[in-house]
Amino acid sequence: MDITIAYFHSLHHPDIVKQDFEQIRATGAGSIVYAIHEQEAQRWPRDLERGLRQAQDANLKVHLSLGRYGNLFAGPAFIPSWYTFHHPDSRVMDRHGRYHDISCYNHESFRSWLFKEIEHYLRNFPLNGILFDEPRGPDVTCFCSVCRALCPDVADLQRFRLRSMVDFLGELCACIKRVDAHAKTTVVLLPQELGQVEELAALPHLDTIGGHLFWQLLREDVEIVEQWGRSIVEVTRRHQKRSQLWLQNFNMGNGEEQALESAFKQIVGLEPDEVAGYYYWRNNEDPCRVWQSTRGLLRSIPRRQLHWQKTVWSHRQEGK
Numbered sequence: 001m002d003i004t005i006a007y008f009h010s011l012h013h014p015d016i017v018k019q020d021f022e023q024i025r026a027t028g029a030g031s032i033v034y035a036i037h038e039q040e041a042q043r044w045p046r047d048l049e050r051g052l053r054q055a056q057d058a059n060l061k062v063h064l065s066l067g068r069y070g071n072l073f074a075g076p077a078f079i080p081s082w083y084t085f086h087h088p089d090s091r092v093m094d095r096h097g098r099y100h101d102i103s104c105y106n107h108e109s110f111r112s113w114l115f116k117e118i119e120h121y122l123r124n125f126p127l128n129g130i131l132f133d134e135p136r137g138p139d140v141t142c143f144c145s146v147c148r149a150l151c152p153d154v155a156d157l158q159r160f161r162l163r164s165m166v167d168f169l170g171e172l173c174a175c176i177k178r179v180d181a182h183a184k185t186t187v188v189l190l191p192q193e194l195g196q197v198e199e200l201a202a203l204p205h206l207d208t209i210g211g212h213l214f215w216q217l218l219r220e221d222v223e224i225v226e227q228w229g230r231s232i233v234e235v236t237r238r239h240q241k242r243s244q245l246w247l248q249n250f251n252m253g254n255g256e257e258q259a260l261e262s263a264f265k266q267i268v269g270l271e272p273d274e275v276a277g278y279y280y281w282r283n284n285e286d287p288c289r290v291w292q293s294t295r296g297l298l299r300s301i302p303r304r305q306l307h308w309q310k311t312v313w314s315h316r317q318e319g320k
């Protein structure tokens, strides 16, 4: 079982970043997720390059998440996409002719821009993979001229929207593998989108399917984590894909530690390929305590499970 930690913090101060990565590494984590927003690579490419290099120097693999690109993905900063702002004609249009602030992924210009962005990151920064965080698609059926031309049967547009989202994610993953055959691809879904797992698992260039099992944020009983997680683990196993189950260790009030521990035990009990969580993420009543609890829980994963994965991994490497 591998451990992945989302690091949604500034890379400007190298000494602090170094200490943070050492702490993350000490939990047994092998990877971080860093989320980038469109303007960052333009404004502080040196910080980005140095920060991500620091992660790799600390033996942490780096997975880059494209925060709010085209307003299609989730991202730590709640800011709109520059691309969508500058290309209002790329927006999704609903059946009433109203525009929504999401770029339609069937627009060729949007796709080629996004492919170029990904290629730029893979070629110029130290990365081990790309992660697509909560891709938005089926919640609004698009009636734009491009979608209408691709799917002339109006009654089929809703299903077409979902099909074309899976195609779009498949193409993104294929684009990543063309640029760097060793780069890993991940799509992480919210529980309400778990119906897509089966179709995504059939994508040949997608390596990992994750789930944000955020019971508390979604006002569910903590016991639901097991059910959500199982639906990912079972499908990914059948398709020889990796599973990544996310612990909600943010937005925690005091007194919710027991639920945190319960969610973690349910996740680990499912034996996913990866368990994931956050480093000091938002809105905890006692941020230090939540991180200490997370650290303790991650360290409670039997070492032999972590060791077993490493052995298999090194054998695979030798076999190459």
Ligand SMILES: [Zn+2]
Residues within 6 Å of the ligand: 092, 093, 104, 105, 106, 142, 143, 144, 145, 146, 147, 148
């Ligand atoms: Zn459209």
